[in-house]
Amino acid sequence: MKLSKHNIRTFLLSANQKIEEKADFISDKLDKGGEMDFVTYPPNCGFTEEETRSLEKLKNDSNLKNALRKILANNSAGVLFDLFNIIDGTSEPDESFGKWTEICFVDKTDELAEDLDFLHDELYDKYWDWREIRPEKGWKLDNYDG
Template sequence: MDPRKVFLIELHEIIKDYSEIRNQLVDPSEDNIIWDEFKLSKEEVNALKKYNFDDVALSAIEKTVRDTILGAFHDAFALLDAVADPNIVEVDKTWLGLALSERELNEEEENEEFLHDEIYGAYWDWLEQRNKDK
């Protein structure tokens, strides 16, 4: 199967898995969030505990989350494909996007940075950009 198709199919599975948040809503905890920056406060946990979510409400919430995640990936890919321009970072020249390509067996770039590692660190850069004009 075409590697791009494999990636996109797997992406839909990841989106589905991450949208299934009913356990976090039914049994909220400060520990349900992995990354410290997004940990729920005691007040947020208590607010969620006040709700008695039924299966229909949980299904609606999960569909909304899945749609939102899919939309986020769509917009990120539009930025990669250069059919959208950066919104908060000023670039010096025309935005040409980025290319992701299939690797060859045993192909490895020296000192290569991986996007899955960089995404968390980029959060602080994003915050800085968001607060730059405020």
């Protein structure tokens, strides 16, 4: 069985909707200033006091808000595009991450519904694994020093 055209369309329309909604949400929050508790990745937020003060400078600038919205949307779309290339088999994950045998999306049936793992449950936990193996860049996304 393969993924049906109607599920492909609905899924990709939803992806585009989420890209826009997240970009709008974040740029709106930055435009208003204040708490950064809306940031969920990495799992411990990661902003230093200096970074938070710098983000306060983004408040009340509609041109900057619009530009940020576009940058955020572009970043989200780029990540999804790269992941879809891995799913489509037109690129592969870094071989140092582990064995890869390719995957595909299929329409869910009652038979497939049993014992499925949820990727969304794993994403944030895997950040810490990624942090352990990522190359040193002189910066990090979180503020954990351990």
